Amino acid sequence: AIDVPVSELALNPERGGPKNLPIARVLVDDDESEGKGTCKHKPKLVILGCGWGSVAILKTLQADQYHVTVVSPSNYFLFTPFLPSATVGTLELRSLVEPIRTILARIKGHFLQAEAESVDFSEKLVEVSQVIDGEKRHFYLPYDKLIIGVGSKTNTHGVEGLEYCQFLKTIDDARKIRKKAIGNFEKAVLPTTSDEERRRLLSFVICGGGPTGIEFAAEIYDMLNEDLIRHYPRILRNEVSVHVIQSRSHILNTYDEALSMYAEERFARDHVEVYTNARVQEVKQDKIVFSEKTEDGKVVTKEIPYGLCLWSTGVSQTDFAKNLATKLDKQTNKHALETDTHLRLIGAPIGDVYAIGDCATVQYNLAKNIMTFLREIAWEKGKDPKEVHLTFKDWQTVAQRVKKRFPQAAQHLRRLDKLFQQYDVDQSGTLDFNEFSELLGEIDNNLTSLPATAQRAHQQGQYLARKLNKLAQVAPGMVANGLLDGDLDETYYKAFEYKHLGSLAYVGNAAVFDVQGFNFAGGIAAVYLWRSAYFAQSVSLRTRFLLFMDWAKRALFGRDMMDL
Ligand code: FAD
Structure with missing residues (x-):
């Protein structure tokens, strides 16, 4: 037992739960009267993940209503829409992240850099683990209310050879891509590199023609035109190639058709090669093998040698979410955790557990x-x-x-x-x-099939925080003690309603907008509009300042071409 609260959470002297693990207790300053380590006044709110959905909750939740503990392997929030810009140095990685502890400070929440492994719904315990010096340590974290916002992972579609590909989901992914791209430029200009090898090293292949793949292709194209000639005068522009392999008949296929046509025309003009109705069969160490359906219906197999291949073909469930779904009989969806329209996890005790963002889907029935x-x-x-x-x-x-x-x-x-x-x-x-x-x-x-976007996760997070604020007022104590569990959500708050505000994408010195039936595509003015839209959503003054500095630095001095 720990008597002095040196850590934010301490372990109980006794063990418990189905696996007989140590149980963490919340140590809070204002509970001294109740005895150390107890938290009788406020419900314990545990939030898993610190992405778009969770941060929207933390920013909207009123202080002093809940004892909040966030559990996540990353201790920062990542502003994903600008991640493609960070792969080529248009923006710096630090400008896209905000420390989660800064966000938590307002509501005096706790943070544990660890991973949720499982949930015991009947005893209201989350099993959490963290590796310290090679040893994996497990403990239970008790909750009154649990919010699952663990996001998703990249969908592999069962294709072999993905270990040779790059992904773009985390800060680390963006760093690896940047290092690899610049490393390839350096290798390409070595005297020992043959012409054929140079062309391969300078070939960028993007599997997936959705917004992430397209924005990455656009950023690569910008970097080639704006910085390559200055830094690598010996590389000929026509030796560098960018290819997009898309399984559907158009790129950006979830956008209005006119906008995807605009993006395709723009790419054709910029010599970004787009293969549509094409499916990747295998990724080999130095080339990609795919089949393409021609206009006359024939299927032909093609190969493209590559120096860097980005795999960006949609999302699938994390292992943690899959594990939870198998524990709950009523979960039938293979792609996401199903919730009802109040975002309550179907199958879990009603009113205890919510799921939001990419890991969840609303079941309307x-x-x-x-x-x-x-x-x-x-x-x-x-x-x-x-x-x-x-x-x-x-x-x-x-x-x-x-x-x-x-x-x-x-x-x-x-x-x-x-x-x-x-x-x-x-x-x-x-x-x-x-x-x-x-x-x-x-x-x-x-x-049901709402898109897995930051927009949806953000709206769900805001909705849940507003509801929790309301519940804490209408039924203080009761929420904590579970006296009124069950119908509180339906009695005191409306169901979640998604409002699609529109979709934007950057397509290389141009941007496309699909906003509530109003479509707009254009050059530099649209790019500034695109930047402003996301700049406004940026999470803090600090990140806004850094973003502004990055754009100014790039305009004045160009991108840093270093594989740091
Ligand atoms: P995430 O933001 O992915 O956060 C999940 C969190 O859970 C992370 O903190 C993670 O570390 C944590 N976690 C994972 N496993 C565990 C575990 N077992 N225990 C505890 N914590 C865990 N959407 C848009 O609307 N517009 C865009 O322009 C856009 N651009 C994008 C560009 C890129 C490159 C990418 C990758 C995505 C983009 N998206 C965009 C999609 C958007 O980022 C996601 O839909 C959004 O991040 C989902 O939010 P979330 O809160 O569900 O999960």
């Missing part, structure tokens, strides 16, 4: 709900729903109930309005329930 409501009406009429004629008015009653419960589904319900109106006017016998279910399934998919 709209189809199931609508079918249940319709069945109820049909049975009220004393008939099987497949036989009874449900009128447009019946449908409106159902739609009202659904809209009340899922406001975000309103626009989708209009499609069903039309279907019912037509069927009621025609009086065409019974409704085709199979066709109807199919349409409902499609609507459910649209609602």
Whole structure:
């Protein structure tokens, strides 16, 4: 037992939980009256991860309502939208990160640089581990409320040879890419390097034509044009090549078609080679093998030698999230942890555990709900729903109930309005329930498959913090003691509603915007708009200052071409 609170959290003298591990207790200054190490007044809020979702919570949560402990292997928040710019030195790595302890200071929260391994939902314990001097130490962290915001990992799609690829998810990834790219330039100008080898070293291949891959390609292109000739006058521009391999028919395929066409035209003009309808088969140490579907439908196998290959083909679940999903019977989604519309983890004791950001997906079950409501009406009429004629008015009653419960589904319900109106006017016998279910399934998919973006994680974090602020006021103590668990969320707070504010992407001295149906693409003015949009979202005055300095430094002196 530790008597003096030298660390933020200390271990209890006794062990516990299913694995009989030491249990950490929260040591807080204001609990002296209750005896050291106890925290009777405030609920213990444990947040796993310090990414977009978690930081939005920390910035919105009121101080003094919860004892907050954040657990994460990284002790900083990373501003991912500018990560591609850091791979080529347009921005410095330090300008993209903010220490998590600085963010936590306002709410006097604790931070543990460690990894969550598992959760025991019945005893409300998170199993945490950290490696110290080669020894892995485990302990339990108790919680009253747990928020899981552990993000995602890169999707490998089962392709072999990815150990030769670079990834772009962390600060370390960006550092490795920068080192490798500059290292390749240095090797390319050595007298012992053959022409063929030089072309390979100067070939950049990007697997994945989503925003990250495209922005990386654009940054590489900028660096080649703006700094390469000055620093490496012996390298000929036409010896350097940039290739994008995209599995869909267009790059930036989640954006409006006009914008992806604009980006493709821009890349064609800038000699960035784009292969669409192409699938990587294998990555070898020095070349990439992929198949491409030609316009006449034939599939041809191609190879590109590379010096640097970036793998950026979407995200998949972390091992921790996968482990949690297998523990909970009701989790059926293979890609993310399912939550209800209040962001509560489905299958966990209700009101205790929430999941947000890339690791989570909201399960609307709209189809199931609508079918249940319709069945109820049909049975009220004393008939099987497949036989009874449900009128447009019946449908409106159902739609009202659904809209009340899922406001975000309103626009989708209009499609069903039309279907019912037509069927009621025609009086065409019974409704085709199979066709109807199919349409409902499609609507459910649209609602559930929200993009894994910082925008969504941020909105979910803000939503959760506002709800926790409210709950702490309406039911102080009760939240802590679990007296009112269960229906608190639904009673006191609305369901989460995602508002898509738009998508932006940098495409090399130009940017594209897809903002609430308004599309815009353009040159330098758009680039400044793109920068300003993200600059405004930057997490602190410190990072804003650093970003500003980096842009000014680059404009005056160019990028530093050093493999530090
Ligand atoms: P993250 O921000 O990924 O944070 C996860 C946190 O969990 C990290 O701190 C991690 O260390 C921690 N963690 C992981 N495992 C554990 C564990 N077992 N225990 C405890 N902690 C753990 N989105 C946009 O909207 N716009 C963009 O322009 C954009 N650009 C991007 C560019 C790049 C290069 C990348 C990689 C992503 C980009 N995204 C963008 C996507 C965006 O970054 C993610 O959607 C967002 O980070 C998700 O937030 P999150 O809080 O769910 O997870």
